[in-house]
Amino acid sequence: MVRVLHNVVAGASVASEGTLLDLVSPVTGEVYAQAPVSTDAEVDAAVAAAAAAFPAWKRATPAERQLALFRLADALEARAEEFADLESEDTGKPRATLVADEIVQSVDQLRFFAGAARELNGRAAAEYAEGFTSYVRREPIGVVAQVTPWNYPLNMAVWKIGPAIAAGNTVVLKPSETTPQTTVLLAEIAAEFLPPGVFNVVLGDRDTGRALVEHPTPQLVAITGSVRAGMQVAASAAQGLKRVHLELGGKAPAIVFADADLEAAASGIAEAAFFNAGQDCTAATRLLVHSSLHDAFVERLVAYVEQNVRVGAPDDPDAFFGPVNNPDQLARVEGFIDRLPAHAQVATGGTRVGGTGCFFAPTVVTGLRQDDELVQQEVFGPVLAVQSFETEEEALELANGVPYALAASVWTRDNGRSLRLSRDLDFGCVWINAHIPFVSDMPHGGFKHSGYGKDLSIYGFEDYTRLKHVMASLA
Structure with a gap:
């Protein structure tokens, strides 16, 4: 019998009266489970549970919030294999590396935000006007609505709930309709450590997400998703003057200069381009390589891909x-x-693999021009676009000349060049002689069509707080 997933509201598993969607394996094309499309009334019930839980959770001490998140992190770590099984079933990711690649990071991120709960920073109390003492309170915002994507279901759920709950907010989260299993399990486990209503999960499709985003109660809407979805969320939130936290698409350039370590660049860029089938908004999707080594470097890169990826x-x-x-x-x-276009050439890949499932070969395309669709638009798949440049100035112009501004990398042994480019590249993250490593302590987020707001780090934590000035007369 095909199992059916349920919502998690006020710490309990709750069956939905909505229609059921089939969860279809991207590996076999077979149905392995079903998840509901939650009704507007069910979304309303989840938001009501979060609103009811907020006053007490807001008053919980940072130490109490920290302990709850530490316990959740420990439980996730103890059940890492179970989470990896579900994540692999939903996404088709290689099972052998899932724990090391993603579950361990989620545990670390929860522990980071547990620590951040006790780092509520503000101006020191002082007399900024004669006869008055002022101080700043950093407070939780309230009920937070969150929507997560299908490329890293568990990671993205942790990135969203970790800072929100640590700061004292309560959460209603809708995961992608194609990859809900690990989010549901996380919420079920969290019910052991968090008061009822602090973390709620509603399942469903875009209509469910729209009902959550448009609900009048949440004061902040946070989404990781496409540019289109982000724009729709921002427009909807504007009607209620809600705060918005957007982490959207990317079109990350990897800029390779003639003095780079070419072996390290070829392997690093190949892995950063094709990890998770290129379904990563920070993936190396554009290779900008100096004209003097274009042909030789592409040959080296293609050889690495065909042998190792x-x-x-x-x-x-x-x-x-x-x-x-x-x-x-x-x-x-x-x-x-x-x-x-006719002027582009597929150097390797370019085809579907196998007759079942959604497999696509790692693909490298050369001969591209700046206004080509493959350069300007996010594919979100295993496709790497290649261009060449003559000068540092041209490389910078090409790199910045897209609507997205999330991440970039520079490959060079020239320290001055790396510093100049890291200053002038219009991206939220710039790696030097690397591409795609993350740490919980540093912010992740972009500019332009890649959205605004930061995930991870103390900055991500502060995005889920509001500032209040308190001024007291000394008389």
């Missing part, structure tokens, strides 16, 4: 990445290749 099923121990998430996403990736 293999697409395969979750149980394939040699697979570097698995399928894209769903048939619609596979069709989107194929469409970019089908529409390539």
Whole structure:
């Protein structure tokens, strides 16, 4: 019998009266579970539970919030294999590396935000006007509505709930309709450590997400998703003057200069381009390589990809990445290749792999121009676009000349060049001689069409707080 998932509201598993969606394996195309499309009334009930829980959770001490998140992190760590099984089933990711690649990071991120709960910073109390003492309170915002994507379901849930709960907010989160299992399990486990209503999960599709975002109670809406979805959320939130936290798409350049360590650059960029089937908003999606080494470097890169970057099923121990998430996403990736202009060439890949599932070969496309669709638009699949440049100034112009501004990398041994470019690249994160490593302590977020607001770090924590000035007369 196909199992059916439930919402988690006020710490309890609650069956939905909404229609059921099939969860379809991106590996086999078979239905393995069902999840509901929650009704507006069920969204309202989850928000009401969060609102009821907020006054007490707001007054909980930072130490109490910290302890709850530490216990949740410990429970996640203890059940890492179970989480990895569910994540692999939903996404098709290689099972052998999931614990190390993602579950361990989620545990660390929860522990970071547990520590952040006790770092409520503000101006020192002082007399800024004669006869008055002023101080600043950093307070939770209230009920927070959150929407997470399908590329890193557990990681993104942790990135969202960790800072929100640590700061004293309560949460209603809707995961992607195609990858809900680990979020539901996280909420079920959290019910052991958090008061009822602090962390609620409602399942559903875009309509469910819209009902949550448009609900009048939440005071902050946080979403990781597409630019289109972010714009819709921002427009909706504006009607109620809600705060918005957007982490959206990317089109990250990796800029390789002639003095770079070419072996390290080829392997690092290949892995950063194709990890998680390229379904990563910080993935290295554009290779900008100096004209003097363009042909030789592309040859080196392609050789590395063909020898080391293999697409395969979750149980394939040699697979570097698995399928894209769903048939619609596979069709989107194929469409970019089908529409390539005549001046572009596919150096490797460019085709679907196998007759079942949503597998697509790691693909490198050369000969591209700045106004080409593959340069300007996010694919969110295993496709790397290649361009060449002559000067540092041209590299900077090409890199910055897209709507997205999330991440970039520079590959060079020239310290002055790396500092100049890290200053002038218009991206929220710039790596030097690396691409894609994350740490819980540093902020993640972009500019322009990549959104605004920061995940991770103390800055991500502060995004879930508000400031209040208190001024007392000394008379």
